Amino acid sequence: MRPILKTGNRAHAMEDINSLIKIRIDKINEIREVLKINPYPYTYNASHISSEIIDDYEKLFASQETVSLAGRVMAVRDMGKAAFLSILDRGGRMQIYISNKNLNEQDYKLFEKIDMGDIIGARGVVKKTKVGEITVFASELTMLTKSIRPLPVVKEKDGVTFDLFSDKELRYRNRPVDLIVTPGVKETFQKRLMIIKNIKGILDGKNFLEVETPILQPIYGGAAASPFTTHHNALDIQLFMRISPEPYLKRLIVGGFDRVYEMGKCFRNEGIDRTHNPEFTILEIYQAYADYEVMMNLTEELITDTCMKVNGSLETEFSGKKIDFKKPWQRLKMADALKEFAGMDIESMSDDEIEKKLKSHGGEVKGGYVRGLAIDSLFKILVEEKLIQPVFITHHPVETTPLCKPDFSDERYLQRFELFINGTEFANGYSESNDPLFQRKTLYEQSLRRDIDDEAPPMDENFIQAIETGMPPTGGLGIGIDRLVMILTGEVSIRDVLFFPTMKPE
RNA sequence: GAGGCGCUAGCUCAGUCGGUAGAGCAACUGCCUUUUAAGCAGUGGGUCCAGGGUUCGAUUCCCUGGCGCCUCACCA
Numbered sequence: 001m002r003p004i005l006k007t008g009n010r011a012h013a014m015e016d017i018n019s020l021i022k023i024r025i026d027k028i029n030e031i032r033e034v035l036k037i038n039p040y041p042y043t044y045n046a047s048h049i050s051s052e053i054i055d056d057y058e059k060l061f062a063s064q065e066t067v068s069l070a071g072r073v074m075a076v077r078d079m080g081k082a083a084f085l086s087i088l089d090r091g092g093r094m095q096i097y098i099s100n101k102n103l104n105e106q107d108y109k110l111f112e113k114i115d116m117g118d119i120i121g122a123r124g125v126v127k128k129t130k131v132g133e134i135t136v137f138a139s140e141l142t143m144l145t146k147s148i149r150p151l152p153v154v155k156e157k158d159g160v161t162f163d164l165f166s167d168k169e170l171r172y173r174n175r176p177v178d179l180i181v182t183p184g185v186k187e188t189f190q191k192r193l194m195i196i197k198n199i200k201g202i203l204d205g206k207n208f209l210e211v212e213t214p215i216l217q218p219i220y221g222g223a224a225a226s227p228f229t230t231h232h233n234a235l236d237i238q239l240f241m242r243i244s245p246e247p248y249l250k251r252l253i254v255g256g257f258d259r260v261y262e263m264g265k266c267f268r269n270e271g272i273d274r275t276h277n278p279e280f281t282i283l284e285i286y287q288a289y290a291d292y293e294v295m296m297n298l299t300e301e302l303i304t305d306t307c308m309k310v311n312g313s314l315e316t317e318f319s320g321k322k323i324d325f326k327k328p329w330q331r332l333k334m335a336d337a338l339k340e341f342a343g344m345d346i347e348s349m350s351d352d353e354i355e356k357k358l359k360s361h362g363g364e365v366k367g368g369y370v371r372g373l374a375i376d377s378l379f380k381i382l383v384e385e386k387l388i389q390p391v392f393i394t395h396h397p398v399e400t401t402p403l404c405k406p407d408f409s410d411e412r413y414l415q416r417f418e419l420f421i422n423g424t425e426f427a428n429g430y431s432e433s434n435d436p437l438f439q440r441k442t443l444y445e446q447s448l449r450r451d452i453d454d455e456a457p458p459m460d461e462n463f464i465q466a467i468e469t470g471m472p473p474t475g476g477l478g479i480g481i482d483r484l485v486m487i488l489t490g491e492v493s494i495r496d497v498l499f500f501p502t503m504k505p506e
Numbered sequence: 507g508a509g510g511c512g513c514u515a516g517c518u519c520a521g522u523c524g525g526u527a528g529a530g531c532a533a534c535u536g537c538c539u540u541u542u543a544a545g546c547a548g549u550g551g552g553u554c555c556a557g558g559g560u561u562c563g564a565u566u567c568c569c570u571g572g573c574g575c576c577u578c579a580c581c582a
Contacts, residue, residue, distance in 0.1 A: 097541090
């Protein structure tokens with residue numbers, strides 16, 4: 001079934017028109033009919049953006065050349081025969097001086113129809129006002145887009161913001177307005193883009209290839225999570241939204257792309273909270289002939305380099321805690337972490353003791369006791385939240401994942417690491433499993449758990465066949481990009497680093 | 507999934523011990539030729555989230571529901 005435009009849309013839109021909007025529509029009509037101006041023209045050539053005018057002020061003032069710029073009107077201070085506009089463009093804010101002495105009659109009449117929120121073009125010379133603010137003294141005004149929906153009025157003086165657009169629900173549901181009026185929001189997203197660009201730059205510099213793999217998959221895997229399901233009409237088959245790009249990236253390693261990465265959306269059909277959004281961005285990297293130690297070093301490099309580029313320092317603050325990214329980060333075996341933070345010598349404990357301990361802390365293993373899963377669960381309950389500074393937890397019990405190689409020195413544990421910062425997981429990496437017989441066995445066993453654990457993925461025969469073809473020894477790494485952006489920008493909620501977080505319909 | 511809190515004008519918020527409501531900003535009308543949270547005077551603007559109950563009367567009290575935020579649980 002194709003989505004059909006609801007017939008009620010138009011009626012609803014009409015209802016929505018309140019008196020403030022009506023007044024602005026009247027102004028559009030006057031602009032069109034009286035001033036004979038199109039309030040929605042097609043182009044405008046601006047010579048400068050705000051920041052360039054400020055940077056080049058001395059030169060522009062000396063030459064008194066005419067500059068032009070385009071932006072959104074954020075404030076109108078009208079004093080009768082003179083007025084000041086603040087307009088906002090890509091480079092920031094610029095003040096425009098309006099006077100009927102400098103403007104022709106038509107443009108002055110147009111000025112009288114300008115509201116906060118309109119997008120205009122202004123041409124004029126650059127001077128400082130009496131109070132020393134760099135200002136474009138307008139000799140020509142152009143209406144570029146008449147806005148009919150009023151913006152929230154946010155004011156600011158001496159760094160103090162007044163009447164902030166603070167209703168989070170409205171902000172997330174109406175992000176364009178939020179981006180326009182809420183200080184700092186745009187900057188957070190600019191930082192997000194810088195972080196992503198920097199990480200890709202480092203990887204590109206190391207000859208990793210950025211690839212794209214299917215988001216719609218007939219069989220999902222690579223993590224334990226509930227998928228979103230969808231349906232392909234022509235093939236009449238069920239498809240799943242990927243929960244991880246891992247299985248396809250490994251197929252590419254088998255195919256000879258021996259350094260690949262993908263940064264993209266994954267989808268998990270789980271609850272929503274401060275650190276979880278149903279769709280989120282993951283970075284996965286695979287490097288042939290490398291092991292988990294190489295991937296740990298790469299993790300350190302990616303994050304410290306990016307932190308330095310974005311924040312100019314390796315120290316940041318996150319919800320009141322100082323985080324120090326200085327290398328090298330501590331590396332701690334999970335068993336040792338349990339010893340250090342929970343006072344438990346897990347290796348000397350019997351299954352009975354472990355199970356009791358887990359129960360006493362309100363934990364359980366889905367589908368019945370398994371020693372390794374119980375240890376992992378104890379770690380989560382007792383240790384995770386205590387890991388504030390960056391630390392690699394290594395050597396998880398073999399039962400925690402079927403996709404990782406056991407450590408040759410002690411096969412009860414994996415060559416795996418997870419990076420924890422501020423009590424949450426940021427990265428996860430392995431020496432990837434490439435023994436086809438072992439892989440078939442562990443994935444089969446995992447698929448059997450589906451009866452008792454609805455998050456266990458199904459058997460993926462096609463993937464096993466790829467591993468049977470022969471995957472070189474490979475190190476793999478996954479980093480949660482949204483959470484990384486959170487810690488590097490100091491945002492406590494994932495919704496504040498996503499342009500459009502998932503919301504229930506109103 | 508559980509608990510707490512919130513939802514009143516375009517925005518930010520008061521308020522009504524139950525008698526259908528107010529401020530600031532925004533808007534509108536005046537005044538004002540260097541302002542910057544511009545200022546001064548005046549005017550208009552509300553399904554008080556929705557539904558039900560109690561009541562002569564509910565925006566207010568009670569119940570149910572919706573949406574959001576926070577905390578917890580869940581979460582490779």
